Amino acid sequence: MSESLQNLSAHLSELFADKIQHSKIALNELTIEVSPQDLLEVATVLRNDVVCGFEQLSDLCGVDYLSYGDSEWDVGGSSFTRGVKREFSFDGDEQDTDPVAFEGKRFAVVIHLLSIKNNRRIRLKIYCDDNDFPLLDSVTDIWNGANWFEREAFDLYGIMFNNHPDLRRILTDYGFSGHPFRKDFPLTGHVEMRYDEEQKRVIYEPVSIEPRVLVPRTIRDDQRFSPASEAEK
């Protein structure tokens, strides 16, 4: 499997040369990164080329890298700490996750392709250029199944897709505002709804629940496990 991935990786770098910004084989999976401008061209070849033959799009999803690598509990310090740094604030301006100050590319779209003919998978990663208006070309014409996956990425992350036939919200409520899976969108949301006895209808109000962290997010470099322990199985 991994040998075939290496062959594929070599074949791809021959085909696309410098269009592949980054290529990596990890955990028996091949990931290639391309720029938004090259997406359509690379995707078409990936489907049509005989060696590639990725005729099915398994999955397409958005990722928001805004708070990548942030932890709520600093484990590097020498003294004991209390745990969570401080409570979440409601206005969405959390400590390290200020979208304005964020440098680098925030949104990425990850596409998983499957070749049934060659029995392999590939992961295609595209970072969007503009953090305020992430825009990509739609791959719906190449893989028709991408339609709803792109709608989902638009709904949850606000990533726009050029030439998508029908880019509407899909999972959130009618009339929903915001993109809930963005890292600066609070887990509790912004509004809650209830039935109002006086107005005799369902009304929306600002959320009344306090956001809380039960288990702080902790990053440990040592990982604390021994992957070599496969011998005992």
Place this chain on the structure above:
Amino acid sequence: MPEIRNFTLNFGPAHPAAHGVLRLVLEMDGEVIQRADPHVGLLHRGTEKLAESKPYNQSIGYMDRLDYVSMMCNEHGYVLALEKMLGIEAPIRAQYIRTMFDEITRILNHLLWIGAHGLDVGAMTMFLYAFREREDLMDVYEAVSGARLHATYYRTGGVYRDIPDSMPLHEKSRWYSDADITRLNKNRGGTVLDFIEDFTQRFPGCVDEYETLLTDNRIWKQRLVDIGIVSPERALQLGLTGAMLRGSGVEWDLRKKQPYAMYDKVDFDIPVGTNGDSYDRYLVRVEEMRQSNRIIKQCVDWLRDNPGPVMHSDHKITPPKREQMKGDMESLIHHFKLATEGYCLPEGEAYAAIEHPKGEFGCYIVSDGANKPYRLKVRAPGFAHMSAMDELTKGHMLADVVTVIGTMDIVFGEVDR
């Protein structure tokens, strides 16, 4: 006065044939569908966002609630992705248990599908027949995990516990007489494995019964044959997987092609259809039930002869035994760290897919080295199937929409997530 021809029809969101909360906006020309626009998301709970706020182990229970009729298969996809990133493998016995429960789950799922599909199309009796067998399998779920539906039985590095030695018995109550109790407990005298084996001996006969009711039934065939035809090329284009793909004649099953757990050690066949219509998919799923039964039988035989651990022994990931914890300092620390913080995954990303009863169920995990996922994406087969709804129903009659929903085996827990 111009004649008005096309009109829109609102189907659902609380229609009994919609298998949950599906709202379909249908553009109709008389009784013929011109365009179908499914509105999904009415059951959206933000599972993936919730998972980002919890240590890895605490999200296993959420997986049960995705496709809530094939619970353990969802868990399997998730723990497989975690194990891939951790670089560990579950002990062989745990993998056999997983294989067996994946197949039990497949039968559970297909039984609900055949019952509901039959009910939609007008075969009332099927529902009662299917639920009779489902009851036995849910008792097996209960025996190993304590819960009939949302088991949370699979864990990173194995399964929660070994299969218990005794099958729980029915007790006398105001609902059951002595005669009932004797009848109900007849095959529960032995171990859980005995009970499962007894089931595998009975089950082929049950499938024969379903087939007697449906396969050559004139009404069943009139409603299913040539409805919702998908060509193999279109099926691949639309991202269809599982029985939806095999019904069109594509030989693709992850259990054979990219084996996980113990599927390369057990003997089974993959049925494929020829026409790609609803009837072929029905035949494929019925045969899948028989094949699952075969796999379960082989797993039972293996599990009988081969005792062993069912959990990985690295207590940085799996909790230590209770007795150890009481007497051993290190075990106590391990338990404390697991309970308060969980385990961290190395930085990176992984996609693990399994052959779920409905198709390819994949979990894509991005980790930044923390004890919680940075991003978890669940690739639900039903989501892709649902998006093909428009193409499958175009040109069919209104009544065929119900058949197409049935044949896609839609469950909204996984479509909406």
